[in-house]
Amino acid sequence: MSARDLLEAELVAARAAVAVIDAARADAADLAAMRAELVAAKRRILEAPIVAKAIEEHGAIELVETVLGVVVVKRPHAATFRRFADKGSTKSADVEELIRKCVVYPDAAGLDVLLAEQPGALTRIADAVVILGGAAAAERSGK
16 A cells, blocks of 8 residues: 555545544534523523513513523613713613612522623613613614
C-alpha cells in the first residue's frame, strides 16, 4: 500500500468517526430541544389559570415570557408611575421598585429567583409596565 492509499484510508476512517460524533451531537440537541419544549408546554398549562385569573382581576395585563416561566404584570397606578417618572432614573433599583408594584405573578420570592438567574428580564418586565402605563402606546400602534 502506498503512502497515498494509507492517508486516504485514514481520512475515510476519520470522516466516519466525525460523522458518528456529529450524529450523536445532533441527537442530543434534538432530545434537549424536545425536553425544553415539553417543559415549556407543561409550564404554560400550569400558568393558564393564573393568567386567566389575572385578566379577570386586573383587566389589561402584559405577559413577559422567560425561560423560567411567564411574568404577569398589571397596569401601574398613575401615582406610582408618576413617582417613578419624576425620579428620571434608570437605575435598576428604581426600575425594580416600579415593577415589583406591578408584578401579579410570580410572587416576590419567585421574582427574586427569576431576576437572580435572568437579570435581563428586569428590562423586559419594565417595558411591559411602561406599555401598560401608556408611555409606549404610540410606538405600539405604529404611529
